[in-house]
Amino acid sequence: MDDDLPPDLDRLRTLETWADLYLTRIRTRIAAVERQQARPPQQAPAPTAVPPSRPAAGPRPARPPDWGLAEAGIGVSVTEIHRGDCWASGKKLLPVTAERARAELAGGARACDACRPDRVLHGRDRP
Structure with missing residues (x-):
């Protein structure tokens, strides 16, 4: 067996x-x-000039802000400035303008080590 x-x-x-x-x-x-x-092979359908319609699936997800502020809290020793699309920003990112982000950096806020917003905001690097 x-x-x-x-x-x-x-x-x-x-x-x-x-x-x-x-x-x-x-x-x-x-x-x-x-x-x-x-079956005999069939030809592919000719492409149409009309673009396919977007599915009606409700509102689009919100666009991330250009800049954000992660407030100091548990696990965060100081306020951090992030780019809006930064993977390291955490779940709660307060959207701010570029001017506010620059002011926060000048006032002692820490620039994120992952997205380096200070380089872009101070013109040393372009995204």
């Missing part, structure tokens, strides 16, 4: 049922592929 099969009848019957269902799925897929291969 095979060692990889269970020894009891209940589990063997369960495996038999599963194998039968799976074999039926495989045979159905084989038949569909054979039918598809038996």
Whole structure:
């Protein structure tokens, strides 16, 4: 006897049922592929001049702000300035203008080490 099969009848019957269902799925897929291969190849439809319409899925997600302020709190020793799309900004980012971000940096706020907003805000680097 095979060692990889269970020894009891209940589990063997369960495996038999599963194998039968799976074999039926495989045979159905084989038949569909054979039918598809038996058909003559069809040409792809010509592209249309009308762009596809946008699905009506409700409002778009809000655009991230250009700059943000992460307030000091648990795990954050000082206020940090981030770019709006920074992955390290945390969940609560207060949107601020570029002028406010510059003022906060001048006032002692820390620039994020990941997105380096100080370089962009002070003109030393362009995004």
